[in-house]
Amino acid sequence: MDLSKENFDQTVTESDGVVLVDFWAPWCGPCKMMAPVVDEVDGEVEKLTVGKVNVDDNQELAMQYNVLSIPTFVIFKGGQVVDQFSGSMGKEALKERVTKHL
Amino acid sequence: MRDVVILGSGPAGLTAAIYAARADMKPLVVHGPQPGGQLTITTEVDNWPGFENGIMGPELMEEMKKQAARFGTEYKEGWVEKVDLSAEKKTLTFSDGSTLDTKALIVTTGASAMWLGIPGEQEFQGKGVSACATCDGFFFRDKKVVVVGGGDTALEEATFLTKFAGEVVMLVRRDEFRGSKAMQAKARANDKITIMWNTSAKEIVGDGKVTGVKLVNNQTKEESEIEADGFFVAIGHKPNTDLFKGQLDMLDSGYLTIAEPFTTKTKVPGVFAAGDVADHVYRQAVTAAGTGCMAALDAERWLEE
Numbered sequence A: 001m002d003l004s005k006e007n008f009d010q011t012v013t014e015s016d017g018v019v020l021v022d023f024w025a026p027w028c029g030p031c032k033m034m035a036p037v038v039d040e041v042d043g044e045v046e047k048l049t050v051g052k053v054n055v056d057d058n059q060e061l062a063m064q065y066n067v068l069s070i071p072t073f074v075i076f077k078g079g080q081v082v083d084q085f086s087g088s089m090g091k092e093a094l095k096e097r098v099t100k101h102l
Numbered sequence B: 001m002r003d004v005v006i007l008g009s010g011p012a013g014l015t016a017a018i019y020a021a022r023a024d025m026k027p028l029v030v031h032g033p034q035p036g037g038q039l040t041i042t043t044e045v046d047n048w049p050g051f052e053n054g055i056m057g058p059e060l061m062e063e064m065k066k067q068a069a070r071f072g073t074e075y076k077e078g079w080v081e082k083v084d085l086s087a088e089k090k091t092l093t094f095s096d097g098s099t100l101d102t103k104a105l106i107v108t109t110g111a112s113a114m115w116l117g118i119p120g121e122q123e124f125q126g127k128g129v130s131a132c133a134t135c136d137g138f139f140f141r142d143k144k145v146v147v148v149g150g151g152d153t154a155l156e157e158a159t160f161l162t163k164f165a166g167e168v169v170m171l172v173r174r175d176e177f178r179g180s181k182a183m184q185a186k187a188r189a190n191d192k193i194t195i196m197w198n199t200s201a202k203e204i205v206g207d208g209k210v211t212g213v214k215l216v217n218n219q220t221k222e223e224s225e226i227e228a229d230g231f232f233v234a235i236g237h238k239p240n241t242d243l244f245k246g247q248l249d250m251l252d253s254g255y256l257t258i259a260e261p262f263t264t265k266t267k268v269p270g271v272f273a274a275g276d277v278a279d280h281v282y283r284q285a286v287t288a289a290g291t292g293c294m295a296a297l298d299a300e301r302w303l304e305e
Helices: A005-013 A029-044 A061-063 A091-099 B011-022 B038-039 B056-069 B135-139 B154-159 B181-188 B284-305
Strands: A020-024 A047-053 A070-075 A082-086 B004-008 B027-033 B072-075 B080-082 B089-092 B099-107 B109-115 B144-148 B167-171 B192-198 B199-207 B209-218 B223-225 B230-234 B237-239 B271-273
Touching: A005 A020, A005 A047, A005 A061, A020 A029, A029 A047, A029 A091, A029 B038, A029 B056, A029 B135, A070 A091, A070 B181, A091 B056, A091 B072, B004 B011, B004 B089, B004 B284, B011 B027, B011 B038, B011 B056, B011 B099, B011 B284, B027 B099, B038 B056, B099 B284, B135 B154, B144 B154, B154 B167, B154 B181, B154 B230, B167 B199, B209 B230, B271 B284
Parallel strands: A020 A047, B004 B027, B004 B099, B027 B072, B099 B271, B144 B167, B144 B230, B167 B192
Antiparallel strands: A020 A070, A070 A082, B080 B089, B089 B099, B109 B237, B199 B209, B209 B223
8 A cells, every 4th residue: 555644644653453664766776676575475464554655755754754765664563663674675584574563 | 406506686696597497407596685686776777788778777687587487497585594515415504494405506696785894883774874875865865974985886876975965975094086087087076075085984873863973084093073964885895605604715805716717617516606706806787697697507517417
């Protein structure tokens, strides 16, 4: 799901579940490599919501979460940030990072 | 047991895969945390033949991956922690404890950006510290950033960063650049770039994110501190060969050495090396692809013997 200022709180900070937010941009190579990985994790991990923030269009959100490098992944649980990390990684590694909060 | 396993998924690994797959060797490509290699953190690649207007690095790698898959290449994600090359059967051990056996091994693990190893560098990773200006420059609009290094990469990154940053300070360890004349001229002519000669970074300071850098003058030993929002390290690359220490021959700098000229053979029969991991001279995408092709052909011949 594409996230913006309009739907971010409703989807992420007001959610009871676990949400993985992917901060990315179309000009970012590693983000492009990570996109299919994130989609697969989304499909394979039940009870996980995945949202994508295009930082070109949402600089405020990027600033709010101190994103200074992309891809940056932020994991929310019950509306709170429980993990934040940057850089590309494999599918299993990303899966492990999110499932530990489920 | 596999006939051939290719360790690494940059241009060398994927070209080896294309050739090995077409020779019906059913290669398996093992990729690590940066699938596609260094080209995935570049933007436009203008020196890959066949693209008049250049091609985006990540796109080129995606195409190569699909091309290799078309001929039957398989992919596996994982981090190899240990290799045993002492027996005819080569064994790879992954971080989850699983193992993989293969007759031939093609090493295309490439190189990674080097870090300074100073305090704060790890702590502020992704919070102002970066080794990729093209990835992270965007976040430093009108800010002040520091670039460490005196070679082509540093000059290129500093010049690129002026598109976003208000001020770019280059820290150069010596009193001259190592980079090409053309790149130097470009950087020197840029009003946004300030050069600090004979200067090294001692520590990165911050509070949740980078706020400044402690410096030392290498000649006078005088210490100072400057404000900065970003810290970009561009001091070169280091081959990813720790895994092979004690099993394959390498230079002091870590680059693997080839046992026989004009081949990709290492001193261990059945183990071949291609791409940046064994090339401290050219380090180009196209030369990596070239040696990747050689490695697949060498492996094929070796398997037949």
